[in-house]
Amino acid sequence: MFEVDIGLGTGSASTSPASIDLQEQELMQFADINADMFTDIITVDKSRQRLIIHIFDATTSNYTQKTSFPVHDCRTIQNVAVGRSDRTLRLFITCEDLAKKTIVKMYDRNMNGELSQAPPEKRNLQLTPEKDEESSSDAADGGSAAKKIVDKILKENHIVFKAGGNIKSIYFQEVPQILYLTKGSQPFVGDINGDYYDDIIFNNMDATGPGGKLNVAIFNPETRKYDIGNFKDKMVDPNCGGLASPLAAAELTTPHSVSLVDFDGDCLSDLFLTVQDPEKPSRKYYEIYLRRE
Ligand SMILES: [Ca+2]
Ligand SMILES: [Ca+2]
Numbered sequence: 001m002f003e004v005d006i007g008l009g010t011g012s013a014s015t016s017p018a019s020i021d022l023q024e025q026e027l028m029q030f031a032d033i034n035a036d037m038f039t040d041i042i043t044v045d046k047s048r049q050r051l052i053i054h055i056f057d058a059t060t061s062n063y064t065q066k067t068s069f070p071v072h073d074c075r076t077i078q079n080v081a082v083g084r085s086d087r088t089l090r091l092f093i094t095c096e097d098l099a100k101k102t103i104v105k106m107y108d109r110n111m112n113g114e115l116s117q118a119p120p121e122k123r124n125l126q127l128t129p130e131k132d133e134e135s136s137s138d139a140a141d142g143g144s145a146a147k148k149i150v151d152k153i154l155k156e157n158h159i160v161f162k163a164g165g166n167i168k169s170i171y172f173q174e175v176p177q178i179l180y181l182t183k184g185s186q187p188f189v190g191d192i193n194g195d196y197y198d199d200i201i202f203n204n205m206d207a208t209g210p211g212g213k214l215n216v217a218i219f220n221p222e223t224r225k226y227d228i229g230n231f232k233d234k235m236v237d238p239n240c241g242g243l244a245s246p247l248a249a250a251e252l253t254t255p256h257s258v259s260l261v262d263f264d265g266d267c268l269s270d271l272f273l274t275v276q277d278p279e280k281p282s283r284k285y286y287e288i289y290l291r292r293e
Helices: 142-156 232-235
Strands: 023-033 040-045 050-057 064-071 072-086 089-098 102-114 166-174 179-181 186-190 200-205 214-220 225-230 259-261 268-275 283-289
Touching: 023 072, 040 072, 050 166, 050 259, 064 166, 072 102, 072 186, 179 200, 214 232, 225 232
Parallel strands: none
Antiparallel strands: 023 040, 040 050, 050 064, 072 089, 089 102, 102 166, 102 179, 186 200, 200 214, 214 225, 259 268, 268 283
16 A cells, blocks of 8 residues: 555645645546646535646646536536446446436546657566766755656656657547436446456436346447446346346445456456346345356
8 A cells, every 4th residue: 555645635725736726616526637647636615516627737746727608407416437438438427317316417627739759669667777978967865866867767668758748638528328317326337348448337217127127338349329228137147157146126225335346357347236126225235247258
């Protein structure tokens, strides 16, 4: 474990160079929004209807408010998850809509400009520090010597960090698909089928079949939409020989503890779910599904 001071503060932004004034905003999520390998911050404004993107600037060790946008259809933003669609980084925003329904809205990142990182094939991760002609000028400064070694490694690996890369602008584009959840429930965003596109497990408000409301929305790269269906019908092999779930029509607990973990050590992530009986929500279970290719 290690500790990282990201400079978040509750005071004025002027008292600490890297701090964001959280009196007027609330922290929502950390993610590298501009793909420069530095973690950025997503906050929501006081009205909880507008997301604000703060990009970390490595040259000043400061956060710069890069963009902000209102989330259409959202009356109150509750949670933001960051994942991938076919083209780019995608925000999955859970909120209450104007009719007080719980929905997931999605926004895709668009960037103008170039990333600051060279293509991976040019990278050579060998560590070969050596003296160079400038080393005598600041030999007394141990920090500077360390910096030189780091700079050398970065240079040899063709990694050049610039503030926000060469990205001139970032904006987010609304995705024309909305998921409707049972009231107050929370989605899980993760790559359920192992194709590197993030999918969603959720309690589908509109699901009426005997299998219950536990649904998956699997991203389809051909249609660029999510194919929605019952979790067991779509994802579980009925002949797999596993233990039968005690619930014929389960739903995710609220809050849930869904996670992708490799339980059997085959380097493929398996699925851990916490589910409950919708008729008697106090009856809660955990279920483990092993991935089979
Ligand atoms: Ca970044
Ligand atoms: Ca997927």
